[in-house]
Amino acid sequence: MADPAAVPEMSSRAAGLAVSLRGVTKVYDNGVMALGPFDLDVRKGEFVSLLGPSGCGKSTALRLIAGLNAPTSGSVGVSQPHGQARGGRAIGFVFQEPTLMPWTSVRENVRLPLKLAHATAAEANARVGEALAQVGLAEFADAYPRELSGGMKMRVSLARALVTDPDILLMDEPFAALDEITRFRLNNDLLSLWRDLRKTIIFVTHSVFESVYLSQRVIVMTSRPGRVGAEFRIDAAEPRGEDFRTSVDYAGYCRKVSSALAPLRQGQPVS
């Protein structure tokens, strides 16, 4: 793992950008070139999806932005946190799995980032309560993770990412393991959170339908090494809801994105 000191420079090249990647590559120790060169600009408040098949480097890109890994070359810029962000973190991260601590309650799991930042008890309590209310889990604060369903665990994970009030939310296939009904509900809840809180969200997924439904911009990635293959702007009337999911526009976007993804899949082993 990368040294925390060597992670993103907390300055972006241009005002209005939340994240800016320039010529970023990542070569893993085993010699596999996972990413790059990869360029990405994400405006503040934008909802962007990185879409691609498994192993195309989209999770790697996310980990580089989060500073969990250091790039082999290129530069990763992340905007400064607004004001004195509580907990002092610009970034919230939601992993593919809920990644909760099984030995403690929902409340303590959500409180963790604040505890690590030495927040005062009173402030932490208020922020934890707020974050749990945002994801609709206020009355499950004392439950243990194993007592929750998969969707609820993911909500806890989301609440934990929100508790520091970050400007940027990085989500790594967060709903991939959930059933479709739960996933649709969480998609809608995420959209309404995004509208209310105005966060920048970078959302990694391998579902065309999910990416089109959620994002303002879909970036289709190629495999080995991961690069930008195609980019689509999804213009739809806000707020999006179930009407959009069943609309002709939505189907059209999905067809376009799918067709961009199709040639990338050919000539590659199905994984």
Place this chain on the structure above:
Amino acid sequence: MNSLQTPPLSAEQSAPDSRSVRLVRILLPVVVLAIGVAAWEAVVRANEIPPYVLPGPGAVFRTLVNDWPVLSRSLLTTLQTTLEGFVAAAIGGMALALLFNQSKWLEYSLFPYAVILQVTPVIAIAPLLLIYLPQQTAVIVCAWIVGFFPVLSNTTLGLNSVDRNLAGLFQLYGASRLQTLRYLKLPSALPFILGGLRIAGGLSLIGAVVAEIAAGSAGAGSGLAYRIAESGYRLNIPRMFAALLLLSVAGIVIYGLLALTSHLVLRRWHESALGKEN
């Protein structure tokens, strides 16, 4: 044992079935014990075996009651040694594991010697220790030597079994080493540590007994193992059995207490302590 755990065929049968299975699992060993004791007594009586060759269970029990003042004092001595050895093993094992976890160099330098200490039979080390250390200390050191390794290796395993994503999360939020240790590594390692302690409890008793036996001929000890050795010289076979019985019971109680502690600590979250239905 497996045949008793086959899942019930339908949901309605499940509750009474599991209850009767549990009853059978308690009853069967008790029945076996009763049959064994009865057969023992019968053989001793039928063949009129004298108690200095093989005492019947009745004679052992009578000795236990009659010699209780002597035996209880010995039991306390042995339990105290075991406890001191166990505490030393627990603290030493965990502290060493924490040091190894913080510094790879230290681990590479010292771990082989921990293994050597573990694989060398303690019965062979005990006489040497008795030469160089006061007897009481030597006995505790023996209990420590056999007990600390399972704590060390289990704690090390636990500290290295942290969920990779959780570790990433702690890194993302800028956790210090101490915070990572306290809020992530130690709780993750807890089930492993408790498993190690459960083994160390029984081993500490063995270590104490081994040292007492080794010291026994020197004549200064007064623990249960010393009683066994002493009674052997005097051909007081019933007392040997009574002391052995007490040692077994002590071992069972130690194991039971540690298992109970482990269950109480882990029952809300760890798979090992959850019911089968969950």
